Amino acid sequence: xxxxxxxxxxxxxxxxxxxxxxxxxxxxxxxxxxxxxxxxxxxxxxxxxxxxxxxxxxxxxxxxxxxxxxxxxxxxxxxxxxxxxxxxxxxxxxxxxxxxxxxxxxxxxxxxxxxxxxxxxxxxxxxxxxxxxxxxxxxxxxxxxxxxxxxxxxxxxxxxxxxxxxxxxxxxxxxxxxxxxxxxxxxxxxxxxxxxxxxxxxxxxxxxxxxxxxxxxxxxxxxxxxxxxxxxxxxxxxxxxxxxxxxxxxxxxxxxxxxxxxxxx
Amino acid sequence: xxxxxxxxxxxxxxxxxxxxxxxxxxxxxxxxxxxxxxxxxxxxxxxxxxxxxxxxxxxxxxxxxxxxxxxxxxxxxxxxxxxxxxxxxxxxxxxxxxxxxxxxxxxxxxxxxxxxxxxxxxxxxxxxxxxxxxxxxxxxxxxxxxxxxxxxxxxxxxxxxxxxxxxxxxxxxxxxxxxxxxxxxxxxxxxxxxxxxxxxxxxxxxxxxxxxxxxxxxxxxxxxxxxxxxxxxxxxxxx
Numbered sequence: 001x002x003x004x005x006x007x008x009x010x011x012x013x014x015x016x017x018x019x020x021x022x023x024x025x026x027x028x029x030x031x032x033x034x035x036x037x038x039x040x041x042x043x044x045x046x047x048x049x050x051x052x053x054x055x056x057x058x059x060x061x062x063x064x065x066x067x068x069x070x071x072x073x074x075x076x077x078x079x080x081x082x083x084x085x086x087x088x089x090x091x092x093x094x095x096x097x098x099x100x101x102x103x104x105x106x107x108x109x110x111x112x113x114x115x116x117x118x119x120x121x122x123x124x125x126x127x128x129x130x131x132x133x134x135x136x137x138x139x140x141x142x143x144x145x146x147x148x149x150x151x152x153x154x155x156x157x158x159x160x161x162x163x164x165x166x167x168x169x170x171x172x173x174x175x176x177x178x179x180x181x182x183x184x185x186x187x188x189x190x191x192x193x194x195x196x197x198x199x200x201x202x203x204x205x206x207x208x209x210x211x212x213x214x215x216x217x218x219x220x221x222x223x224x225x226x227x228x229x230x231x232x233x234x235x236x237x238x239x240x241x242x243x244x245x246x247x248x249x250x251x252x253x254x255x256x257x258x259x260x261x262x263x264x265x
Numbered sequence: 266x267x268x269x270x271x272x273x274x275x276x277x278x279x280x281x282x283x284x285x286x287x288x289x290x291x292x293x294x295x296x297x298x299x300x301x302x303x304x305x306x307x308x309x310x311x312x313x314x315x316x317x318x319x320x321x322x323x324x325x326x327x328x329x330x331x332x333x334x335x336x337x338x339x340x341x342x343x344x345x346x347x348x349x350x351x352x353x354x355x356x357x358x359x360x361x362x363x364x365x366x367x368x369x370x371x372x373x374x375x376x377x378x379x380x381x382x383x384x385x386x387x388x389x390x391x392x393x394x395x396x397x398x399x400x401x402x403x404x405x406x407x408x409x410x411x412x413x414x415x416x417x418x419x420x421x422x423x424x425x426x427x428x429x430x431x432x433x434x435x436x437x438x439x440x441x442x443x444x445x446x447x448x449x450x451x452x453x454x455x456x457x458x459x460x461x462x463x464x465x466x467x468x469x470x471x472x473x474x475x476x477x478x479x480x481x482x483x484x485x486x487x488x489x490x491x492x493x494x495x496x497x498x499x500x501x502x503x504x
Contacts, residue, residue, distance in 0.1 A: 010338045010350040040349050197370035204369065208384070226369060230348055244323065244348050251325040255282035262283070 014076045016041045016213045017062065017181060022071030024057060031057045032068065033237045039181075039230075041076075042211040046228025046245065048221060048260065054237040055217045059185050061085075062215060063102050064092040075099065077180055097127040101174025105186035107166035110173065113159040117169045118144065120158065124173045143176040144169070148202050164195035168202070175206065182206075184216040188223055200226050221261070225249055233257045266299030268335050269437055269468035270321075275330030275344070277313070277320045290316040294330070296487050298437075300466040303459075303482045305473065308489035314472040317489065318439045321470065322361045323351045334359070334437065356384060360435035362443045366426035368415045374400060375410045378429045385433055399428035403454050419446045427451075431458050438462065440471035444478045452478055 015038035024032040032054045039045040047055045060066045061073065064084060072083040077099060087095065096102075104110045111120050121140035122130075130136055145151060149168040158166045167187055174182055187203070188196040204227060207214055218224050224231055224245070231248040233241045233256065241254040252258045277290040291313035298304050306314040319325045321332060323343055332343040336358055341350065355361075368377070379396035383389060400410055403424040409417065414425050423446050431438075440459075444452050459482055463469065473479055 009347065010336065010341065011347070011353050043349070043352075201369065201371045208380075229352055242348075243326075244351060246324045247326060247348075250319065251279070253280070253326065258282050 011040065013041060015039060016043075016076050017215070018072075018074045018076075019058070019062065020072045020074075022058070022061060022068040022073070024061070024066065024068040030237050032061075035071075035234075035237070035239055037215075037232060037239070039213050039215060041180075041213055042207075043230065044207060044214045044216060044228045046224035046231040047215065047217045047234060048219065048224050048231060049234035050219065050260075052236075053234040055234045056185055058234070059102075059183050059215060059217045062181070063100060063183050064096055075181065093127070097124060098177055099179050100181045100183065101177075101179040102183040103167065103170045103174050103185065103187045105189050107158060107163070107170055110170040111158045111166065114157050116155045116157055117149065117161070117172075118154040120169055121173045121176050124176045128177055139176060140172070143172040146175060146206065147172040148198070162195070164191050164199060167191065167199055171199075171202065171206075175210075175212070178210065178212075180213060182212045182214045184214060184218075186218050186220075187216070189218070189220065196223075203227060221249070233260065266302065267466075268297060269300050269302075270298040270335070270470075271331075271333040272296055272321075273331045273333070275317075275320065275332060276328045277316055277325060278328050290320075291489055292491075294487075294489070298468045298470060300436075300468055301463050302484045303463055303469045303471070303479070305471055305476055305479070305483045305486045306489060307476075307486050312489040312491070314489055315441050318361070318441050318470065318472060322355070322359065322439055324361075336436070356381075358436040359439070360430055360433070360437070361439045361441070362427065362430040363441045364423065364443065364445045366414060366422040366429075368413070368422070370415060371413060373411045374405060374414050374417075374425045377414060377425060378432060381429060381433045395432060396428070399432050400425070402458070403428045404448075404451050420448060420451070423447055424451050427455055427458075431455075431462065434462055434465055435467055438467050438469045440469060440473070442472055442474055445474060456482065 017039040019037045022032055022035045035058060047058065049055045057066060061068060067085050073085050075084065102110065118140045121143050122136040125136050125139055141151060141154065144154065147168040149165065149172055158169050188199050191199065200223060206212060216227055228245045231243065231245045232239050233248065235256050241248065241257045248257060249261055252261050273295045275294045276292045279288045281288065306317060308314050316325060320327050321343065327344045330344060333340050334343050336354060375393060375396045378399055379392040382392035382395060397410060405421060405424045414422050427443060443455060447455065456479055463482060
């Protein structure tokens with residue numbers, strides 16, 4: 001008996017995020033060459049690669065901070081249509097404030113370091129139009145609580161907090177409006193191991209409880225392995241391999257991925 | 266018997282780029298498994314038993330052949346299915362029990378065991394209750410339920426692992442030496458749970474270091490020794 005090969009698709013939902021054929025050059029440096037990526041609702045996509053591989057550039061594009069030379073970006077959300085790279089500055093800002101959350105490796109990029117921690121989170125709510133002081137305070141506190149930030153430090157400015165706590169404030173700000181997409185750029189790099197485990201655990205819990213779609217960029221394979229469902233391996237601005245996380249780690253196909261996986265401690 | 270898995274001409278090898286060579290794991294394997302059937306994989310160390318299980322689970326990419334799985338959504342070739350479909354099937358229809366527990370820091374034993382139920386839509390309270398029953402069935406002491414398994418002994422970790430892996434009935438269950446490092450009571454609990462699942466129609470493919478543990482469950486044996494790849498009736502085989 002010959003078995004037919006055309007299997008039906010089981011998951012028929014559309015990907016939440018689709019980046020198609022994106023290329024970007026800075027002068028003579030090609031940061032991204034024809035890169036495509038997609039993430040399904042509730043999925044965690046991990047992007048790994050060495051410094052300069054283009055992974056952070058790609059993440060910044062997903063946060064609409066950068067515009068590629070060519071390529072498109074769509075999010076399958078109500079009232080969000082067309083290529084998001086075509087949006088003007090105001091529309092981008094609104095979309096990012098309300099639907100996309102981001103946590104940067106460097107908290108200085110994501111936070112006002114001298115304002116209170118709850119104020120940092122409230123700022124995100126203000127951008128989205130929330131004006132009641134009581135609601136701002138309640139929602140900001142709830143978001144900080146969900147990020148496991150100690151609530152007796154609500155008024156402390158991030159500059160007085162440890163690195164792990166600063167990441168929690170960023171995370172609270174990112175999830176305050178229940179975004180559809182959470183972008184994480186090396187969220188645990190620079191934190192000591194025990195704090196790293198706590199932050200990872202918080203992320204995993206948030207992902208399971210809220211089914212937020214996440215894209216996480218890291219050069220730390222352990223972090224990616226803990227969080228990601230699927231993994232994209234980047235090098236020199238291109239995607240060299242993509243697959244299920246356990247397949248990428250247990251049966252890497254590309255020479256570079258093998259080198260990367262074998263180099264892990 | 267309702268077919269669950271139909272494997273035809275399956276091959277797997279590994280390309281080691283840094284050595285510039287290829288390692289063959291197995292070649293041209295074909296066999297079928299039906300609902301409620303238990304297939305034991307046999308063969309010396311290195312014959313490719315675990316590799317075959319991982320290939321069926323798609324942790325390894327097959328080199329050639331067809332793995333036709335009769336899912337609730339219709340037949341699908343696991344060798345070529347999209348990653349997202351494989352991820353979905355792993356959550357709903359295909360289980361894999363290994364010798365190792367993948368722990369996450371700061372997650373309690375009962376949370377780890379109840380997780381597959383919660384992801385399947387079972388309310389948190391009920392999931393927790395069922396997780397506790399599963400933990401006690403496998404002999405994990407109650408004072409460990411809220412503890413983090415990262416620090417457990419190998420045997421205790423394996424009990425948590427089994428409780429988690431077997432809590433949700435699956436259509437197809439892949440078993441990679443699940444009895445390793447278990448005491449006699451836990452082995453008995455495992456066999457009795459597998460019996461229950463088999464009764465309920467779960468198809469199983471397993472590798473066991475001591476097949477005697479699961480002797481009464483085995484319907485067929487597939488021998489992966491090269492040049493001897495075929496399936497035999499269980500009665501012909503010396504366990």
